[in-house]
Amino acid sequence: MSTTRKSGCPINLSLELLGDRWTLLIIRDLVFAGKKHFREFLQSDEGISSRTLAERLQTLQDEGILTRGDDPSHKLKAIYRLTEAGIDLVPVLATLGAWGARHRKADSDLADIAEGLAAGGDAALERMKAALRAEHIV
Amino acid sequence: MSTTRKSGCPINLSLELLGDRWTLLIIRDLVFAGKKHFREFLQSDEGISSRTLAERLQTLQDEGILTRGDDPSHKLKAIYRLTEAGIDLVPVLATLGAWGARHRKADSDLADIAEGLAAGGDAALERMKAALRAEHIV
DNA sequence: CCGCATCCCTATAGATACTG
């Protein structure tokens, strides 16, 4: 990924890591779909390619957004989990989802979930984040 | 831009429009820097090319995020303004900025602004949005 | 001058096929 930092603006720095078609979808799958394995990310509706997925998982690891570990049961499976910095992206996903629900033609069931989470305010977001931290311990 | 809708997930739909290196930086300049003219967007620190800028402004117009009008004083200048859907992106920029301020090495003055806005909660965001609507009337 | 359009060229994204 581009190692050239173009400005010190916080929004720009976020976008230098997250500003592409796929990165936040991977985080979404970790947060809302409980996905952990390479193959699971591949199977999402949007159809990321294995090459792109591998690259993004690597840079997200390098940048401290997620960790890669071995599955204790299946020795072959790798397991991906969010770090605290990754869990902290929940509010970003929530606002993005709320905007999409309001201003794009989203599936109504998913739109309801997105708007519900946004309506819940900080308390709802903190509950999500706590749940993700709990998974991490298990 | 890709006309193929890959899923009805609100987050995906948001990313199909906003998920790239430049689009949200343009919105940022409209919201936080008060920029309105083509030439002003070109001059931002990140250095978007005129070609990319023109394309993004066009699709943002097509998708109802901003409008293009004539500057009443300079007949030559075009003026870009956010629609209500565009103004509604303020919370997305705020969470993205807050995350960048917390988890990337941002300039401290800008980081303070970002964290301050996030700390202000919904009330602070609504005040920003009201200010943008007021500009629109002037 | 202003907002683009066009051309050229390179870097990267991404599809497909395959491997340890």
Added chain:
DNA sequence: CAGTATCTATAGGGATGCGG
């Protein structure tokens, strides 16, 4: 299962042109 190798398509930078 979790990636890599290879190949092709596209995004985008930079220079320049051009009508209003």
